Amino acid sequence: MAVTKEQKNIVAAVFGMLFFSYLWWNYLLSPAMDKIKVTREENQKIEDKVETMKRTAARLSALEKERDALAAEVSKAEKKLPKQKNVEEVIRILTEQSQREKVYINTFTPEAEQPKNYFVEIPFGISYTANFHSLARFLAAMGQQERIMAARNLTMTFGSNPGRGHTISGSFTLLAYIFKG
Secondary structure (H helix, E strand, C coil), rough: CCCCCHHHHHHHHHHHHHHHHHHHHHHHHHHHHHHHHHHHHHHHHHHHHHHHHHHHHHHHHHHHHHHHHHHHHHHHHHHCCCCCCCCHHHHHHHHHHHHHHHHHHEEECCCCCCCCCCEEEEEEEEEECHHHHHHHHHHHHHHHCCCCCEEEEEEEEEEEEHHHEEEEEEEEEEEEEECCC
16 A cells, blocks of 8 residues: 555644644643642732731731730739839838838848849848737738738737837838849
8 A cells, every 4th residue: 555645744744733732732831831820829828818918907906905905914014013123112112101000110121132933022121110900001001012012021029119009029021023024
């Protein structure tokens, strides 16, 4: 069987189309489809970010209120546990409360600071004369101050100066605290 020129042309056309299709697929269509896939993935990531940002923007007023509430809490906490030593404030509070409750402070001695994990204790040695109920009201008032304070190592002896209404004397350590952060 002899191959005619027409059959050769048909076979050449088929091979040409196959070759063209191969080149078109490998060098044009496949890379374009890969780029489209990568671009779609990038677009999806960007759309997800935009949606997240829209949700965050929608919550903006609530987040601002939450931030303001947290700032107020931090402010309150800093008043209770300040970052500075501020001995003047401790002396002022001590003086006001001792005068109000009729507790006579004999000595006021700052002692060495004692660092802890998250705060520092600032102890002050105090000796006093008072009557029992005045001392109790004084210690309660000191413990209820806006700034955190506590009394430790309280000692009492009877009969210091009954003429002035001071029936006990003794000493204690007043502790003020500062934030170590």
